[in-house]
Amino acid sequence: MATVGSGKFERSTSLLQDALAGRRLPRWGVGAVGLTSLLAAYLLNVLTVVDGVAGTFLVAVLLFVIGQTGWSFTVEGRRHAVDRLATTTVYAAFLIAVTPLVAVLGTVLVKGFPVFSAQFFTTSMRNVSPRSEGGGLYHALIGTLEQVGLAALIGVPIGVLAAVYLVEYAPEAKSRRLSSAISFFVDVMTGVPSVVIGLFIYTAFILTLGLPRSGFAASLALAILMLPVIVRTTEEMLRLVPRDLRESSLALGIPRWKTILKVVLPTALGGIITGAMLSIARVAGETAPLLLTTFLSQSINSNPFKGPQAALPTFIWDQFTSGTDASRARAWGGALTLIVLIMILYAGAKVIARLTGAKKS
Amino acid sequence: MAKRIDVADLDIYYGSFKAVENVTLAVEPRSVTAFIGPSGCGKSSVLRTLNRLHEVIPGAYITGKVLLDGEDIYSADVDPVNVRRTIGMVFQRPNPFPTMTIRENVTAGLTLDGARRSKAELEQVVEKSLRGANLWDEVKDRLDRPGAGLSGGQQQRLCIARAIAVEPQVLLMDEPCSALDPISTLAIEDLIEQLKLNFTIVIVTHNMQQAARVSETTAFFNLPAIGQPGRLVEIAPTEQIFSNPGEQATEDYISGRFG
Ligand SMILES: Nc1ncnc2c1ncn2[C@@H]1O[C@H](COP(=O)(O)OP(=O)(O)OP(=O)(O)O)[C@@H](O)[C@H]1O
Ligand SMILES: [Mg+2]
Numbered sequence: 014m015a016t017v018g019s020g021k022f023e024r025s026t027s028l029l030q031d032a033l034a035g036r037r038l039p040r041w042g043v044g045a046v047g048l049t050s051l052l053a054a055y056l057l058n059v060l061t062v063v064d065g066v067a068g069t070f071l072v073a074v075l076l077f078v079i080g081q082t083g084w085s086f087t088v089e090g091r092r093h094a095v096d097r098l099a100t101t102t103v104y105a106a107f108l109i110a111v112t113p114l115v116a117v118l119g120t121v122l123v124k125g126f127p128v129f130s131a132q133f134f135t136t137s138m139r140n141v142s143p144r145s146e147g148g149g150l151y152h153a154l155i156g157t158l159e160q161v162g163l164a165a166l167i168g169v170p171i172g173v174l175a176a177v178y179l180v181e182y183a184p185e186a187k188s189r190r191l192s193s194a195i196s197f198f199v200d201v202m203t204g205v206p207s208v209v210i211g212l213f214i215y216t217a218f219i220l221t222l223g224l225p226r227s228g229f230a231a232s233l234a235l236a237i238l239m240l241p242v243i244v245r246t247t248e249e250m251l252r253l254v255p256r257d258l259r260e261s262s263l264a265l266g267i268p269r270w271k272t273i274l275k276v277v278l279p280t281a282l283g284g285i286i287t288g289a290m291l292s293i294a295r296v297a298g299e300t301a302p303l304l305l306t307t308f309l310s311q312s313i314n315s316n317p318f319k320g321p322q323a324a325l326p327t328f329i330w331d332q333f334t335s336g337t338d339a340s341r342a343r344a345w346g347g348a349l350t351l352i353v354l355i356m357i358l359y360a361g362a363k364v365i366a367r368l369t370g371a372k373k374s
Numbered sequence: 375m376a377k378r379i380d381v382a383d384l385d386i387y388y389g390s391f392k393a394v395e396n397v398t399l400a401v402e403p404r405s406v407t408a409f410i411g412p413s414g415c416g417k418s419s420v421l422r423t424l425n426r427l428h429e430v431i432p433g434a435y436i437t438g439k440v441l442l443d444g445e446d447i448y449s450a451d452v453d454p455v456n457v458r459r460t461i462g463m464v465f466q467r468p469n470p471f472p473t474m475t476i477r478e479n480v481t482a483g484l485t486l487d488g489a490r491r492s493k494a495e496l497e498q499v500v501e502k503s504l505r506g507a508n509l510w511d512e513v514k515d516r517l518d519r520p521g522a523g524l525s526g527g528q529q530q531r532l533c534i535a536r537a538i539a540v541e542p543q544v545l546l547m548d549e550p551c552s553a554l555d556p557i558s559t560l561a562i563e564d565l566i567e568q569l570k571l572n573f574t575i576v577i578v579t580h581n582m583q584q585a586a587r588v589s590e591t592t593a594f595f596n597l598p599a600i601g602q603p604g605r606l607v608e609i610a611p612t613e614q615i616f617s618n619p620g621e622q623a624t625e626d627y628i629s630g631r632f633g
Contacts, residue, residue: 185432257469261533264427265483265540266459275486279473369473 036088043081050076074105118352125349128342134350137323139312143335150347152313153328157354159317160228160307160324161297164235169289171236172243173278175199179244180251181273195244203241210234211302218306226307228317231324234302239292246288250281283366290362294355300326325351376403376574377443377460377543379424384438385603386419386428393419395603397438399593401544406570408585408612409578411595412627416604417578420595421546424576425461426454442544459487462542466549468529470521470536477517479532480504483540499539507535508565527558534565538573545569547577551584563588582628586616594624 054073058064078101086094133149141148175195183192214234218224254277262272278285303324309331310323325347332344379401386394394416401407409417422428423436426447440447447457470479480500484491491499500517504510509531513524521532530550537545547566551559566588569575579585585592593609608620619625 255469257465257467258471260427260430261463261465261469261536262471262482262486263430264425264458264463264465265486265536266455267483267486268455271486276471276473276482280471282473 035090037093038085038088042084046081046084047077050074050080077101078105121345121349121352124342124345125347128346129349133343133346137311137313138328141311143332143340144337146339146342148343150323150325150328150343150350152310153323153325153347154350154354155313155315156228156307156310156317156322156324157297157326157351159315160231160235160303160322161293163229163232163317164239164296165289165293167232168236168239168292169243172240172289172292173247173285175240176244176247176251177273177278179248181277199241199244202237203245206301207234207238207299208301208305210237211305213237214302215305225319226321227319228307228314228322228324230306231303231322232317234306235296235299238296238299238302239289242292242295243289246291247281247285250284250288251277253284254280279369282369286362286366290359293358297355297358298326298351300330303327304330325354376572378403378574379544379576380439380441380444381420381424382439382441384420384423384436384440386416386423386436387434388431389433392603394595395605397606399606399609401574401576402591403574404570404572405591406566406575406577406589407591407593407609408589409576409593409595410580410582410585410627411604411607412597413580414604415595415597417595418548419604420606421463421548421576421578424544424546425463426457427463429454459483459540460542461544461546462537462540463546464530464533464537464548464550467553468526468533470524470529470532472520472522474521475518476513476521476524476532479521480535480539482536487540503535503539504532506538506569507531508561509535525558527554527561530554530558530562531565534562538569542573544574544576547575549578549580552580559584582616586612592616594619594621594627596623596627 050073053076054069057072058069078098081101082094082098085097132147134154135151136147136149137152138148138150139152179192179195183189186192211234214230214237218230218233219226224230258280259272259277262276263269267276304327307324308321309327310321312323314320314322329344329347329351332340332347335341381397381399381401384394384397385392386397397420409421411417419428423440428434428436436448442457442460446452470476471482474482477500478485480503481496484496484499501510501514504513509528512528513532521529524532530553534545534550551562554562563584566575566577577585577588589612591609592612592615594607594615595604596607597604607623608615610620614620615624616628619628
């Protein structure tokens with residue numbers, strides 16, 4: 014009895030599977046096509062005009078796409094073939110997108126890492142000639158940290174407050190003038206080249222007010238550059254906070270400003286911090302506005318309010334244009350330092366956002 | 375402590391759009407008043423004028439009077455923050471504050487109003503409010519976990535606990551059970567039975583049985599036609615509305631012959 018029953022059962026499931034599954038490529042199909050394509054491309058490389066690693070790889074990818082789609086079309090039918098083609102295209106697009114990124118990181122790492130040493134991080138370029146080895150970027154590191162830090166101190170609060178105004182207060186204002194003016198200038202500022210902002214600060218701060226070149230002047234330029242990114246990302250994040258949440262807070266008898274400060278902003282905090290970090294990362298690499306506002310320096314100046322100050326981007330530019338092997342190596346070292354610095358800031362911001370933002374269960 | 379509400383000649387506007395017109399009704403203290411009616415007839419709008427939440431929508435305003443124990447809550451010298459402190463509200467979708475723990479959610483209305491309170495006092499409020507919302511036993515061991523980690527029904531009871539923690543005198547509920555399963559709905563209905571001993575409750579519901587089960591008084595709102603303002607058709611003891619309504623429209627609506 015039992016055997017008969019189970020036999021019937023087996024047959025009906027296999028029928029069902031046939032109906033649902035259809036004919037598919039074997040599991041090893043993708044790998045096989047891939048290997049064959051690579052091999053064919055290699056042979057073409059050896060035997061014919063196809064040349065170089067990139068060329069070979071490109072040919073291999075093309076062969077893979079054609080081979081897999083064709084095989085799939087004959088065995089599995091049109092729908093699966095299109096699916097495989099689309100999947101391959103998405104993967105290829107992803108690879109193309111990350112290749113330059115990985116290449117840049119790799120190059121900077123390979124060229125920059127050899128100059129890293131305790132001395133590199135603790136000394137300045139004072140009395141070090143471009144031709145000789147040694148020296149360091151301590152002065153530039155201090156400059157960048159102070160200038161970017163001050164810029165963030167100025168730019169982040171102003172940007173966040175402007176966004177709070179745009180989202181929380183502007184919709185019920187009697188006149189839309191102020192909010193449309195803010196929106197307009199934010200849009201315009203997004204498009205203004207950084208060198209123009211540098212020129213503006215140079216004219217306003219140094220020529221007109223007669224103040225000396227200083228790291229602070231650079232901070233002002235960087236703060237202006239940060240503003241549009243901060244305003245726009247904060248605005249987006251605040252708009253994502255559900256209306257219900259604001260209303261529940263108001264319904265508890267919590268005043269408006271406290272609702273914004275304690276309920277709305279904390280809920281959006283993760284995104285706001287990410288936006289602020291992106292803007293900081295963006296301005297930390299700016300060179301032109303620094304040259305116009307604080308210029309260069311080879312020695313340590315830890316006072317951002319007085320005298321020229323070095324910074325990592327201007328250090329890199331200066332060392333690279335000096336043109337000797339030793340100075341070029343230092344330039345790569347500076348570039349690697351800048352990247353690492355931004356990564357540290359970014360990781361730190363993520364940690365802060367996780368600790369303070371929406372609590373996950 | 376519970377207070378009565380009198381609404382007189384209330385018109386509700388969203389900008390130039392008049393959503394509700396000519397509502398006059400009374401809500402008795404220590405009782406449950408249910409608002410029923412088809413979608414879009416203005417039940418939520420009326421409810422939100424009772425704690426001055428309507429006016430937080432840009433361009434929204436009202437004309438007419440809303441009296442809380444005889445005092446006009448819309449008179450110029452009344453602070454809406456104080457009104458909302460006296461008249462609490464629970465929303466349709468459970469919405470605990472996502473950045474806060476269960477404990478912080480319950481005390482939010484107290485800690486964010488500026489007055490200082492001792493830790494012990496807050497502890498007491500947490501337990502009392504969560505007990506009041508029938509949630510204490512389920513969450514007492516995880517008060518410091520995020521409020522968003524609870525089930526939907528628990529979250530809604532957390533929102534009720536949050537609302538009663540500030541000790542309002544009136545509790546407004548806008549379809550508090552519409553996102554909940556039957557068991558959680560029952561839990562909330564039981565809760566309403568207990569709460570009405572101390573609070574005046576106004577509840578909006580689409581569930582006719584629910585209105586019949588929990589309320590003493592029922593107000594039926596209707597839309598005369600699309601694009602016209604909603605109106606209050608009648609308000610009467612719930613038994614009468616469901617057994618012997620005064621208007622044909624009410625009978626059509628509750629017997630499902632609507633349209
Ligand atoms: N924020 C708003 N802005 C403009 N009009 C609104 C707004 N909220 C509601 N209305 C309008 O006011 C009218 C009444 O809406 P209300 O939400 O009070 O209805 P309701 O009876 O609660 O409906 P439901 O049962 O679907 O919740 C509707 O015509 C609606 O379109
Ligand atoms: Mg509603």
